[in-house]
Amino acid sequence: MDCVKLPDVGSRSLTTALIQFGFVQSYPDYSLFTYCKHNVRLHMLIYVDDLIIGGNDTAAIVKFKSISIGASIYLGPLKYFLGIEVAHGPEGIFLSQRKYALDIISKCGFLGAKPTSVPIEQNHHLALAKGTLMENPNRYRRLVGRLIYLTITRPELCYCIHILAQFMQSPRQEHWDAALRVVRYMKGYPGQGLLFCSDSDLRLYAYCDSDWASFPLTRRSLIGYFVLLGQTPVSWKTKKQHTMSRSSTKAEYRSMVTTSCELKWMKKLLLSFGVAHDEPARLYCDNQVALHIVVNLVFHERTKHIEVNCHFVRDELQRGNIVTCHVRTTEQLADILTKALGKEKFAYFLGKLGIRNLHTPI
Structure with missing residues (x-):
């Protein structure tokens, strides 16, 4: 894969030029073009004036690069894109944001x-914080935005950043301390x-979970999901x-939808x-009742209040696009997206998800 810097041209002009070359614009993602x-x-991904191109024919990639799109600049093999570092090795491709993370750490002093072993305290009460309001809330907003x-x-x-982002309007000292954690x-x-x-492999798997009525102010539930391609989210x-x-x-059923x-x-x-x-994707859930509702099409008094759009998961099951599977709560990978976990469980899920640290600690 190679990285190219494009000139300041309109998106319509660029799209027209690519289509004339023979590329087809992807319907699921309009920034993706395929030849x-x-x-x-060949596959091309465009974001504003940055472009990634890759494919199975080196000669075709070279030919495309030789065609002038304004005053485009070839930046070489893909190593850095929009703050994401790309490292190629015998094991595969590793994506990280080490430089970006170090910049945040440095600016915070x-x-x-x-360091701490988990990003958020297990039994936090940030939603009910009564501490002093921050004199300069923009500091909090900038940090959470980063x-x-x-x-x-x-x-x-x-999970932790989702929690912190809920207090952008009036952050308190407890929220600032949690962000620094x-x-x-x-x-x-x-x-x-x-x-x-x-x-x-290139099989699709998914894990979904919910934390029922977890937000104490509104009692709305929190949902989280992972979609994995092979072994990686x-x-x-x-x-x-x-x-x-x-x-x-019902919260679990909504997360499945x-x-x-x-x-x-x-x-x-x-x-x-x-x-x-062609094979159905596996959808893992740890709630047995929600799984039974998906496969059981019989009308039931206790499920008649569920909105029609929530039965989309049933339609996908009948079409053969997904197959629902039960997973033990202790193996529910999406737990890390809906709850504040302890040190051991947090580290266990990191290993199961293939989230690694290939760099030497600072």
């Missing part, structure tokens, strides 16, 4: 701080990231549900890369 002719396959971008390669930070956690593992193993999210669920089962939508989109996106998934 597939005569056993030559924590280069010499003692931390949000770090979740691109650090899914283990999603995340920085101290990063101090111990600045180069942690995702390893895409070269010998991994490729999509994840921590999100508060829009409405209050009447039971933990959200994850099913992501799986459907991911299948379409991978198809743009020429990776077809």
Whole structure:
């Protein structure tokens, strides 16, 4: 894969030029373009004026680079893109944001701080904090904003940063201390990231979970999911549900629906890369009742209140796009996205998810 710097041209002009060259714009992601002719396959990803191109034919890539798109600049093999460091090795491709993380640590003055083993306290009460309001809340907003971008390669930070982002309007001292704790956690593992193993298969798996009525002010539930391609997460999210669920089962059922939508989109996106998934993707959930609701189409008094759009997961199951599976709570990988975990369990899930630290600690 190579990286190219584009001139300041309009997106429509660039799209037109690529289509004339023979590229096809991807429907699941309009920033992705694919060229597939005569056993030559090229893929191009564009973000504003930065471009990544890769494929199975080096000569075709060289030919494309020789075609002038304005005053484009060839930056060489892909090593750094939008703050994400890309390292190629015999094991596979490793993605991290080490430089970005070190910049945050340095700006906070924590280069010499003692690191913590988990990014957030297990029994925190940040939603009920009554401490002093910050005199300069912009400091808090800037720090949390930087931390949000770090979740691109650090899914283990999603839960704690989701919690911190809820107090942007009126942060208190407890919230600031919790944000600095995340920085101290990063101090111990600045180069942690995702390893895409070269010998991994291309099957899709998903884990979804919820924390029922976890937010004490509104009692709305928190959902989280991982979508894995082979052994590595490729999509994840921590999100508060829009409405209050009447039971933990309904909260889990909603999380399955959200994850099913992501799986459907991911299948379409991978198809743009020429990776077809004829087998149903496995969707893992640790709530037996929610799993029974999915497979049981019989009307029931206790499920009649569930909205029609929530039965999307049933439709996907009947179409053969997914298959639901039970997973023990102790093996539910999405737990790390919905709860504050202790040191041992947190480290265990990091290992199961393939989140590694290939750099020497600072």
